[in-house]
Amino acid sequence: MRIERRTAFVLLTFMALFFGGTWVAGKVAVDAIPPMTLAALRFSIASALLWL
Secondary structure, eight states: OOOOHHHHHHHHHHHHHHHHHHHHHHHHHHHHSOHHHHHHHHHHHHHHHHHO
Protein backbone atom coordinates (compact mmCIF):
# COMPACT_ATOMS: atom_id res chain seq x y z
CA MET A 1 0.00 0.00 0.00
CA ARG A 2 1.52 3.28 -1.08
CA ILE A 3 0.54 6.53 0.65
CA GLU A 4 1.12 9.89 -0.97
CA ARG A 5 3.68 12.14 0.69
CA ARG A 6 1.09 14.82 1.46
CA THR A 7 -1.30 12.32 3.05
CA ALA A 8 1.50 10.92 5.19
CA PHE A 9 2.42 14.43 6.34
CA VAL A 10 -1.18 15.21 7.29
CA LEU A 11 -1.54 11.93 9.19
CA LEU A 12 1.73 12.47 11.08
CA THR A 13 0.72 16.02 11.96
CA PHE A 14 -2.65 14.81 13.24
CA MET A 15 -0.96 12.11 15.30
CA ALA A 16 1.46 14.62 16.86
CA LEU A 17 -1.40 16.97 17.74
CA PHE A 18 -3.44 14.11 19.18
CA PHE A 19 -0.63 12.83 21.41
CA GLY A 20 0.32 16.36 22.46
CA GLY A 21 -3.31 17.12 23.23
CA THR A 22 -3.70 14.07 25.43
CA TRP A 23 -0.88 15.35 27.65
CA VAL A 24 -2.63 18.72 28.06
CA ALA A 25 -5.99 17.01 28.63
CA GLY A 26 -4.40 14.81 31.29
CA LYS A 27 -2.99 17.83 33.14
CA VAL A 28 -6.41 19.53 33.08
CA ALA A 29 -8.22 16.34 34.12
CA VAL A 30 -5.95 15.77 37.13
CA ASP A 31 -6.76 19.28 38.34
CA ALA A 32 -10.51 18.67 37.98
CA ILE A 33 -10.86 15.00 39.01
CA PRO A 34 -9.07 13.10 41.80
CA PRO A 35 -6.31 10.84 40.39
CA MET A 36 -7.82 7.55 41.58
CA THR A 37 -11.23 8.44 40.13
CA LEU A 38 -9.58 9.42 36.87
CA ALA A 39 -7.65 6.13 36.75
CA ALA A 40 -10.83 4.14 37.43
CA LEU A 41 -12.66 6.07 34.72
CA ARG A 42 -9.87 5.49 32.19
CA PHE A 43 -9.76 1.78 33.06
CA SER A 44 -13.55 1.46 32.73
CA ILE A 45 -13.60 3.17 29.33
CA ALA A 46 -10.68 1.07 28.05
CA SER A 47 -12.32 -2.14 29.29
CA ALA A 48 -15.60 -1.27 27.60
CA LEU A 49 -13.85 -0.48 24.31
CA LEU A 50 -11.84 -3.70 24.41
CA TRP A 51 -14.95 -5.72 25.20
CA LEU A 52 -16.75 -4.45 22.08
